[in-house]
Amino acid sequence: MKTISLMGATGSIGTQTLDIIREHHEEFxxxxxxxxxNIELARKIIIEFQPELVSVQDYHDYNTLKTEFPGVKFTFGEEGLIETAVYEKSDILxxxxxxxxxxxxxxxxxxxxxxxxIANKETLVTAGHLVVEAAKRNHVPLxxxxxxxxAIFQALQGEKEKNIERLILTxxxxxxxxxxREELVNVTVEEALQHxxxxxxxxxxxxxxxxxxxxxxxxxxxxxFNMPYEKIDVLMHKESIIHSMIEFHDSSIMAQLGTPDMRVPIQFALTYPDRMPLPSANRLNLAQVGKLHFQEMDVERFRCLKLAYEAGKIGGTMPTVLNAANEVAVAAFLEGKIHFLQIDDLIEKALSIHQMIDHPSLTTIQEVDKETRQYVSSLL
Ligand SMILES: NC(=O)C1=CN([C@@H]2O[C@H](COP(=O)(O)OP(=O)(O)OC[C@H]3O[C@@H](n4cnc5c(N)ncnc54)[C@H](OP(=O)(O)O)[C@@H]3O)[C@@H](O)[C@H]2O)C=CC1
Ligand SMILES: CC(=O)[C@@H](O)[C@H](O)COP(=O)(O)O
Ligand SMILES: [Mn+2]
Structure with a gap:
């Protein structure tokens, strides 16, 4: 039996993690x-899964739930997230x-x-160097x-990082x-949300x-994957069937395929280095799919991709700025405060005024994150 702490239980990845725990309740x-x-959903999750500790974002919800579920320990805010993450009985976060x-x-x-x-990519973008260093020092698998x-991690099993020629993200x-780009001027939030x-x-x-x-x-x-940016490529692949690939020095390419279903990578992370059946999975039928399509990525059309490569290559606090500016800009777009094309404008502005700080500590990352949020918010 593996014991789990789950941050973000009410979200898309969170609820799919709950699906896996439910499907394999003897294992997890x-x-x-x-x-x-989302307190309504929190109530349902508490009743079904009977956790020992629950953290909520706001103090008000903490007070409400504490009264409703006297047998559960509640906590709240950023401190609550930490308590959840380090919960002593949990093996996995x-x-x-x-x-x-x-x-x-x-x-x-x-x-x-x-x-x-880790599903939460913003954590790795804003301070990947700190996370990777801490994981190595503590011999903790990420x-x-x-x-x-x-997909890359699965394709790497039994292989060596040193034999990689490049990674191909689809x-x-x-x-x-x-x-x-011209057709994006007046797109709506509803249209943008149709993946x-x-x-x-x-x-x-x-x-x-x-x-x-x-x-x-x-x-x-x-x-x-400890990979220089020059060895990470992006390939447009409309079907999302090949989830990514590794090209090795000898020209061999390893790919991982499957229907678009996040429960598969979630379960793989939970069972690693083993695998378990996933009876409810929608299996891939390539004969039915017929054709897969691939296309070169146009970084001028997709400016955010270009900005991310640039920020990543400069390093230091640049990815922190990229991420914080993006978080604020996307939230503003979702709230209807800005147009779609203003998202990359705001990010570019935040990056252009920032003086990069190399090898930033956690405190520096947190300060730069906060300053960037304030700066971008001031432009809205
Ligand atoms: N969805 C997917 O298929 C994939 C997601 N990811 C990554 O996984 C992460 C989660 O994505 P996704 O599940 O889509 O996101 P959702 O918006 O669906 O869920 C986010 C979760 O985080 C909680 N949350 C948000 N802000 C805070 C906060 N300030 N304090 C405490 N809790 C908070 C939400 O709570 P509540 O809803 O209760 O307010 C919710 O439980 C992201 O980093 C994303 O990039 C990566 C790959 C695929
Ligand atoms: C499911 C997942 O991992 C997402 O990050 C997904 O890859 C989004 O798809 P695109 O960014 O390729 O549209
Ligand atoms: Mn992804």
Whole structure:
């Protein structure tokens, strides 16, 4: 029996992690979880999974739930996320929270020796060097959940990183893949939220439409697989069947395939180095799929991808700025405060005024993250 702490239990990855725990309830126990503001769903999860510790975002919800469930320990805010992450009975932390708020809890869980299953890419983008260094020092496995990185991780089993020629991340192209930049001027939030292949949370769906998702994933791959940016390529692949590939020095390419279903990489992270059956999975029928399509990525059309490569290559605090600016800009777009094309404008502005700080500490990362959020908010 593996015991799990789950941050972001009410989200898209969180609820799919619950599906896996439910389907394999003899193998997994959910001991601690965090939610944000979806208290209705939190109640249902508490009743079904009977966790020992629950963290909520707001103090008001903490007070309400504490009275309703006297047998459960409640906590709240950023401190609550940390308590969830380091919960003493848990072996694994599934980090499925949204945004760089996941960074500090992840670092603290690593210091406590927890296995980390990481979906929360913003944590790796904003401070990948700190996370990777802490994981190495504590001999803690960092197991990718993001589909592309899980694909690479799966294709790497039995192989050596030193034999990799390049990584090839596949990109669906998102909701607006068939539109020109000029056609994006007046797109609506509803249109942007229509991902062609995946059902995901709102923020990542917008990231996918701007191609920032792939930019964040390039930086995520840099840290998870110790790969220079020059050896990470992005290939447009409309079907999201090949989840990513590794090309080795001898020209051989290893790919991982499957229907677009996040429960597969989530389960792989939870069972690693083993596998378990997933009876409810929708199996891939390639004869039915027929054809797979691939296309060169146009970085001028998808400016966010270019900005992410540039920020990643400069390094230091640049990815922190990229991420924080993107989080604020996407939230503003979702709230209807800005147009779609203003997202990359705001990120570019934030990057252009920032003086990069090399080898930033956690405190520096947190300061730069906060300053960037304030700066971008002041432009709205
Ligand atoms: N969805 C997917 O298929 C994939 C997602 N990812 C990554 O996984 C992460 C989660 O994505 P996804 O599940 O789509 O996101 P969702 O928006 O669906 O869920 C986010 C979760 O985080 C909680 N949350 C948000 N902000 C806070 C906060 N400030 N404090 C505490 N909790 C908070 C939400 O709580 P509540 O809803 O209760 O307010 C919810 O439980 C992201 O980093 C994303 O990039 C990676 C690959 C695929
Ligand atoms: C499911 C997952 O991992 C997402 O990150 C997905 O890859 C988004 O798809 P695109 O960014 O390729 O549109
Ligand atoms: Mn992904």
């Amino acid at each position: 126990k959910l001991a601690a979880l965090s939610v944000g503001k 599934v980090n499925a929270v949204l945004g760089s708020v996941g960074l500090n809890p992840t670092l603290q869980a690593i210091e406590k020796g927890k296995i980390i299953a 197991l990718p959940v993001d589909s592309e990185h899980s 990109a669906s192209g998102g909701s607006f893949r068939d539109r020109t 062609p292949n995946w059902s995901m949370g709102a923020k990542i769906t917008i990231d996918s439409a701007t191609m920032m998702n792939k930019g964040l994933e390039v930086i995520e791959a840099h840290w998870l």
